[in-house]
Amino acid sequence: MTSLSLRDVSKSYGAVNVLRDINLEIDEGELIVFVGPSGCGKSTLLRMIAGLETITGGTLEIAGERMNEVPPAQRGIAMVFQTYALYPHMTVRDNMAFGMKIAKKPQAEIDAAIANAARILQLEPYLDRLPKALSGGQRQRVAIGRSIVRDPKVFLFDEPLSNLDAALRVATRIEIAQLKESMPQSTMIYVTHDQVEAMTLASRIVVLHGGDIEQVGAPLELYERPANTFVAQFIGSPAMNLLAAEVLQGGEQTEVRTATGGHAIVPIASQVSDQGSSVQLGVRPEDLVLTESDEYLLSADVEIVEALGETTVLYFKPKDGEAPLIAKLPGIHSIKKGTTIRLTAVPEKLHLFTDKGISFLYR
Amino acid sequence: MNPALQGLITIILGVGGCIGYFYLSNQFLDKVLFPARGKDAGRNINRANMIRPWLFLFPAVFALGLYLGYPVIETLRLSLTDRSADGAFVGLANYSQMASEPKFWEAMRNNMLWLIVVPAVSTAFGLLTAQLTDRIAWGNVAKSFIFMPMAISFVGASVIFKLIYDTRAADLEQIGVLNAVWLSFDGGLGSFLFLRLTPALILLAFAGFMVYGIYISVKPYIWSGNERRGDAWWTFPLRAVVALGSAWLLWLSVWSIVSVMTGTLPYGEPQTWLTVPFWNNFFLMAVLIWIQTGFAMVILSAALRGIPEETIEAAILDGANAFQIFFKIKVPQIMGTIVVVWTTITLVVLKVFDIVFAMTNGQWETQVLANYMYDKLFRANDWGVGSASAIVIMLLVMPILVWNVYNARKEMR
Numbered sequence A: 001m002t003s004l005s006l007r008d009v010s011k012s013y014g015a016v017n018v019l020r021d022i023n024l025e026i027d028e029g030e031l032i033v034f035v036g037p038s039g040c041g042k043s044t045l046l047r048m049i050a051g052l053e054t055i056t057g058g059t060l061e062i063a064g065e066r067m068n069e070v071p072p073a074q075r076g077i078a079m080v081f082q083t084y085a086l087y088p089h090m091t092v093r094d095n096m097a098f099g100m101k102i103a104k105k106p107q108a109e110i111d112a113a114i115a116n117a118a119r120i121l122q123l124e125p126y127l128d129r130l131p132k133a134l135s136g137g138q139r140q141r142v143a144i145g146r147s148i149v150r151d152p153k154v155f156l157f158d159e160p161l162s163n164l165d166a167a168l169r170v171a172t173r174i175e176i177a178q179l180k181e182s183m184p185q186s187t188m189i190y191v192t193h194d195q196v197e198a199m200t201l202a203s204r205i206v207v208l209h210g211g212d213i214e215q216v217g218a219p220l221e222l223y224e225r226p227a228n229t230f231v232a233q234f235i236g237s238p239a240m241n242l243l244a245a246e247v248l249q250g251g252e253q254t255e256v257r258t259a260t261g262g263h264a265i266v267p268i269a270s271q272v273s274d275q276g277s278s279v280q281l282g283v284r285p286e287d288l289v290l291t292e293s294d295e296y297l298l299s300a301d302v303e304i305v306e307a308l309g310e311t312t313v314l315y316f317k318p319k320d321g322e323a324p325l326i327a328k329l330p331g332i333h334s335i336k337k338g339t340t341i342r343l344t345a346v347p348e349k350l351h352l353f354t355d356k357g358i359s360f361l362y363r
Numbered sequence B: 001m002n003p004a005l006q007g008l009i010t011i012i013l014g015v016g017g018c019i020g021y022f023y024l025s026n027q028f029l030d031k032v033l034f035p036a037r038g039k040d041a042g043r044n045i046n047r048a049n050m051i052r053p054w055l056f057l058f059p060a061v062f063a064l065g066l067y068l069g070y071p072v073i074e075t076l077r078l079s080l081t082d083r084s085a086d087g088a089f090v091g092l093a094n095y096s097q098m099a100s101e102p103k104f105w106e107a108m109r110n111n112m113l114w115l116i117v118v119p120a121v122s123t124a125f126g127l128l129t130a131q132l133t134d135r136i137a138w139g140n141v142a143k144s145f146i147f148m149p150m151a152i153s154f155v156g157a158s159v160i161f162k163l164i165y166d167t168r169a170a171d172l173e174q175i176g177v178l179n180a181v182w183l184s185f186d187g188g189l190g191s192f193l194f195l196r197l198t199p200a201l202i203l204l205a206f207a208g209f210m211v212y213g214i215y216i217s218v219k220p221y222i223w224s225g226n227e228r229r230g231d232a233w234w235t236f237p238l239r240a241v242v243a244l245g246s247a248w249l250l251w252l253s254v255w256s257i258v259s260v261m262t263g264t265l266p267y268g269e270p271q272t273w274l275t276v277p278f279w280n281n282f283f284l285m286a287v288l289i290w291i292q293t294g295f296a297m298v299i300l301s302a303a304l305r306g307i308p309e310e311t312i313e314a315a316i317l318d319g320a321n322a323f324q325i326f327f328k329i330k331v332p333q334i335m336g337t338i339v340v341v342w343t344t345i346t347l348v349v350l351k352v353f354d355i356v357f358a359m360t361n362g363q364w365e366t367q368v369l370a371n372y373m374y375d376k377l378f379r380a381n382d383w384g385v386g387s388a389s390a391i392v393i394m395l396l397v398m399p400i401l402v403w404n405v406y407n408a409r410k411e412m413r
């Protein structure tokens, strides 16, 4: 069942268009993650769903009802802010109870809701403390508790973990995953910069870029079948290598030659790749393997070697005008800086994009 | 010599003297007293650093001692002596004489009225204007106008308000705004609405507020639930004082409602506002409120801006309306600042002198303590009673001062 839908939603501040024609259907029980570079409009979109920003164009529906003009409190949403946004003068209990008190719910109902949220989030020992007497992780749990108490149809999280330190971030991320599991019916929308959060939490990821949706899909789908070079380079770390190439032989098994003399055969779903047209060949650093043969994909001078034990990361001297290339080899290798090495990859791991950056898989 | 030149020379001498003092005294400490060389160099540096703060503190401590500490002690001594008996020690005779004077108690009562009304009204107006001017385009212009009275001296403001309260004979044109407005009332419906109903309703709201205050302060002792656990020893006296104070104000406001509704109003006759007993106090207070509202507004609007925007957005999501956001989210978060503003204005009020001196000089039952002291010291030349009243003012100011400093420090942390 569709829990939330955005139809041609746009946002502009005066002449500045921040979001353009966003279309998205979210099913009940999904955990959708918005990712994208800073300033791409993730928070703005979330705040429009929450009702904290007006919607300039298009329709927002929650549970089948148009919500564009409905005040925030009646949209059936709850939001967790990056800075927690706890009321500093109220105890944990009162923080969680505030919304229900405003709605004049009976005291027994309020108490039950708080007891339930406190049990789920293990906040019982802290109920009578003020927020300033809590650690960052505990504060974030209270903020989450405050949203659970509201019993919303849709939970909204705006970078909830980015104010926590690394260890706590992992722990709280796992807690959020467990929370989602304990409430399978609830829909969640989660904004983050962090790829690991996106990949581990999401049922589907929405990649935003400059006010447009670039691709929507399950985490591994985005990793394995990126729709364009932006998604290809945004998902995965280090980013995917892109090589300028020329089509030698089109067809389902397209044969390409890279500008630096490499050679590869890429299986693609469509027939469109014309002979002689220039394309971009993508290969992930972790998919590259060393080779001795003449059928190599890439031959380059090693500039920096980072030996991490489990992996060895090689940075190659960029050819003029091209982005630096990276390879990530498993295990320990005794490769010296300055040597020239050859690398290749299995055809199934290669990605082919038009010179405009659109994947041939989706054409 | 030209006074401007004199001023310039004073400034140069003063600043130069300060710099010279700090420079030379530090030189003396480092080069002569504990020189940082020889076999004791390390120990000498430590010693010099222990003494250095005192070098810097000395001028301030000396000046404060001379101009603040000494006068307090001298005033205390004078308050225990009698001038007519050549300065003989008379114990507390001055105090008991003062306590037997009705004018002193009138001053005490008026000071208490000022103490309650002026800080409360100034802070409330300041908060209101700070909130209202926060988000509008011309808010800063409005703020500048409201702040402007802060730049006017109390005496200047008194002169302005004397013009507002000015009275002319009935057949002349009134130049006082208040009388001009007053004469436009004729006892009809408009007069009833504005002069009886509106003030009565305001007083009724105030009375209701006082009832609430009493209720809040006695609640835990009537329904002794578990709320009282962990109370500090001073909660009972504090609650008792608040309850009694509220009860007194409740009685005053109920009495005022009755008099406002039933009293006969002299329509058509110009009033000499400053001679109307009891109410003239409020006409004087208006001057100080006019001045202090700007101060309260500036501090409170800075505090309002300091409230994290997310807490307000969270409250919007929680369904709070504008009033609930203001009273339940914003005001509690700036409570510390409100208290500091309140107590700061209270300190100004306790020392109020210029306004009363310039407008009524304490006649028609408007006496206040500071003016009473001035009367005794410089008009009656009775230094004993004058000093005694000065000591009373100091004792009243002291606890509020301590509290103010305590709160201001807490705010800074």
Ligand SMILES: Nc1ncnc2c1ncn2[C@@H]1O[C@H](COP(=O)(O)OP(=O)(O)OP(=O)(O)O)[C@@H](O)[C@H]1O
Pocket (backbone or CB within 6 Å): A013, A016, A018, A036, A037, A038, A039, A040, A041, A042, A043, A044, A045, A193
């Ligand atoms: N009031 C405003 N007027 C004009 N432009 C605005 C306004 N508020 C936001 N923007 C613009 O909208 C764009 C999207 O902002 P938004 O806060 O949604 O980014 P974001 O994706 O959440 O970034 P981050 O990851 O840094 O939080 C930004 O380019 C920002 O400059």
Ligand SMILES: [Mg+2]
Pocket (backbone or CB within 6 Å): A042, A043, A044
């Ligand atoms: Mg953001």
